[in-house]
Amino acid sequence: MFIELDLQSENPLYEQLIDRLIEGIASGALKPGDPLPSVRNLAESLGINLHTVNKSYTLLKQDGFLQVHRKRGVIVQPDAMPGVTAEFEAKLFRQLRSLAAEAAVRGMTEEAFVNQCRRLYGDAIRKRGGDGQ
Amino acid sequence: MFIELDLQSENPLYEQLIDRLIEGIASGALKPGDPLPSVRNLAESLGINLHTVNKSYTLLKQDGFLQVHRKRGVIVQPDAMPGVTAEFEAKLFRQLRSLAAEAAVRGMTEEAFVNQCRRLYGDAIRKRGGDGQ
Amino acid sequence: MFIELDLQSENPLYEQLIDRLIEGIASGALKPGDPLPSVRNLAESLGINLHTVNKSYTLLKQDGFLQVHRKRGVIVQPDAMPGVTAEFEAKLFRQLRSLAAEAAVRGMTEEAFVNQCRRLYGDAIRKRGGDGQ
Amino acid sequence: MFIELDLQSENPLYEQLIDRLIEGIASGALKPGDPLPSVRNLAESLGINLHTVNKSYTLLKQDGFLQVHRKRGVIVQPDAMPGVTAEFEAKLFRQLRSLAAEAAVRGMTEEAFVNQCRRLYGDAIRKRGGDGQ
DNA sequence: GTGGTCTAGACCACT
DNA sequence: GTGGTCTAGACCACC
Numbered sequence: 001m002f003i004e005l006d007l008q009s010e011n012p013l014y015e016q017l018i019d020r021l022i023e024g025i026a027s028g029a030l031k032p033g034d035p036l037p038s039v040r041n042l043a044e045s046l047g048i049n050l051h052t053v054n055k056s057y058t059l060l061k062q063d064g065f066l067q068v069h070r071k072r073g074v075i076v077q078p079d080a081m082p083g084v085t086a087e088f089e090a091k092l093f094r095q096l097r098s099l100a101a102e103a104a105v106r107g108m109t110e111e112a113f114v115n116q117c118r119r120l121y122g123d124a125i126r127k128r129g130g131d132g133q
Numbered sequence: 134m135f136i137e138l139d140l141q142s143e144n145p146l147y148e149q150l151i152d153r154l155i156e157g158i159a160s161g162a163l164k165p166g167d168p169l170p171s172v173r174n175l176a177e178s179l180g181i182n183l184h185t186v187n188k189s190y191t192l193l194k195q196d197g198f199l200q201v202h203r204k205r206g207v208i209v210q211p212d213a214m215p216g217v218t219a220e221f222e223a224k225l226f227r228q229l230r231s232l233a234a235e236a237a238v239r240g241m242t243e244e245a246f247v248n249q250c251r252r253l254y255g256d257a258i259r260k261r262g263g264d265g266q
Numbered sequence: 267m268f269i270e271l272d273l274q275s276e277n278p279l280y281e282q283l284i285d286r287l288i289e290g291i292a293s294g295a296l297k298p299g300d301p302l303p304s305v306r307n308l309a310e311s312l313g314i315n316l317h318t319v320n321k322s323y324t325l326l327k328q329d330g331f332l333q334v335h336r337k338r339g340v341i342v343q344p345d346a347m348p349g350v351t352a353e354f355e356a357k358l359f360r361q362l363r364s365l366a367a368e369a370a371v372r373g374m375t376e377e378a379f380v381n382q383c384r385r386l387y388g389d390a391i392r393k394r395g396g397d398g399q
Numbered sequence: 400m401f402i403e404l405d406l407q408s409e410n411p412l413y414e415q416l417i418d419r420l421i422e423g424i425a426s427g428a429l430k431p432g433d434p435l436p437s438v439r440n441l442a443e444s445l446g447i448n449l450h451t452v453n454k455s456y457t458l459l460k461q462d463g464f465l466q467v468h469r470k471r472g473v474i475v476q477p478d479a480m481p482g483v484t485a486e487f488e489a490k491l492f493r494q495l496r497s498l499a500a501e502a503a504v505r506g507m508t509e510e511a512f513v514n515q516c517r518r519l520y521g522d523a524i525r526k527r528g529g530d531g532q
Numbered sequence: 533g534t535g536g537t538c539t540a541g542a543c544c545a546c547t
Numbered sequence: 548g549t550g551g552t553c554t555a556g557a558c559c560a561c562c
Contacts, residue, residue: 012552022234023231025234026234040533049554050554051553054536057535068407069406070406071406083239084241085239092236092249096232097253101152101158103254104257105198106215106221107217108217110254114247116226117246121236121237121243121246121247124233140336141335145547147546182547184546278537280537285500288504289496304548314539315540317538318537318539320550324550339548350506354501362519364422366425366519366523367424368487371480372483372487373480376521380517380520382492384513386492386495411560448561
């Protein structure tokens with residue numbers, strides 16, 4: 001799990017971190033039950049503040065992607081991952097609609113757009129069953 | 134062009150307005166050369182601040198989606214729309230990667246995800262050749 | 267809305283504030299659509315930190331009790347309040363079970379316990395339709 | 400007395416254990432004078448730290464629910480259980496007020512709320528006179 | 533040592 | 548002026 005954050009991005013750090021962690025779960029680099037670094041460790045290794053990491057963890061916990069175990073610290077959800085909720089569908093709809101419209105206006109064909117979607121989904125799960133590093 | 138903005142959204146109003154306008158262009162509701170309402174008019178009819186509309190127009194002009202004519206006011210780009218720039222590709226990549234990863238983790242299959250992408254692209258251009266009002 | 271927090275309580279301040287605000291909504295002191303003090307104002311008038319108030323507001327927003335309006339600031343949910351979710355039922359179950367067991371062991375009769383429950387529910391909604399102060 | 404603790408709960412383990420033991424007394428599974436497992440045994444069978452069990456026992460002893468006999472070890476209070484103290488009344492008041500308010504806001508009727516209270520009280524004492532194992 | 537909470541002070545985007 | 552984000556430093560409860 002090498003995580004890099006873009007300090008210049010318009011996206012807040014805690015959201016970038018959330019994205020990287022979900023991508024890690026999708027790719028299999030982070031497997032159900034795997035321990036995550038402590039808030040302090042991760043903050044230090046990323047060069048950001050402890051509270052920022054804590055916010056990411058807390059939000060991921062609220063959504064069911066992580067669990068906070070009394071003794072084991074923070075771990076990847078070992079039971080069922082959250083499914084496709086209405087909230088996620090709404091978010092997916094909103095963001096895809098906006099991206100699709102701009103792609104169309106810019107002259108990207110449906111096939112080019114759809115292929116990109118397919119490619120990135122494939123990339124996301126590429127390492128599934130892999131080594132975890 | 135009925136435009137609705139969500140005052141409770143986390144997305145800033147000016148971005149929502151940009152999205153709606155690009156969607157209007159994609160769908161054909163706004164055609165190249167079509168005049169847009171004046172900043173003042175649109176602001177009033179949407180019930181938002183004049184500066185907010187102005188910001189949206191300015192950004193769309195910078196990206197080449199709109200033109201400001203001395204007398205005709207703001208119009209939809211009558212010449213070539215901006216193409217698929219590196220910037221847009223990067224944005225598309227970033228957002229799709231994040232959405233795809235979350236979709237995968239939530240158990241959405243590749244086909245379901247890709248179909249949703251295709252459907253929304255189709256929706257975006259559905260009215261092309263239509264009346265535009 | 268006179269709110270008092272117990273700085274000595276074992277309950278965190280942000281939870282106490284959440285409780286007081288929900289009680290305010292239940293009693294009718296806070297009506298749907300009513301504006302809430304700004305984060306800074308409330309923090310100052312309560313003598314606590316701005317971030318603590320912010321945390322309470324954020325959690326109440328996530329649960330659907332409050333809305334954050336672009337222009338109007340934070341307001342009480344003007345549409346439908348969140349209903350009896352599975353999460354709330356679980357929380358209610360857990361806490362009531364524990365309280366009921368201890369009450370029983372301490373010799374409180376079922377009628378005494380139930381009456382207390384009824385009385386506090388009545389208290390909670392007592393001012394409904396009242397003046398709002 | 401099958402006790403299960405939730406390692407992911409926000410409630411500390413020692414509080415969960417206290418709750419389970421009081422529920423055991425309420426239901427009759429634990430009768431006045433009954434011996435409790437030693438700190439060491441219980442800790443091992445629950446898979447938690449010895450100090451955690453010790454803390455629960457100590458607090459229950461302080462409140463009068465348990466006694467520590469020189470030779471018989473820890474036993475359930477054989478004489479009069481602690482009654483309805485001012486402290487307990489205050490705790491009951493605080494927690495019920497908060498739950499009742501949230502229930503009301505979420506649209507739970509007084510009857511539904513009170514019925515749930517009555518049901519859980521009934522559940523708590525259901526096994527009284529039963530076998531205790 | 534862990535996460536949770538609170539305080540303090542600062543900057544920014546949005547309206 | 549509003550909420551949102553980030554940093555910094557501190558204390559505490561739990562294990």
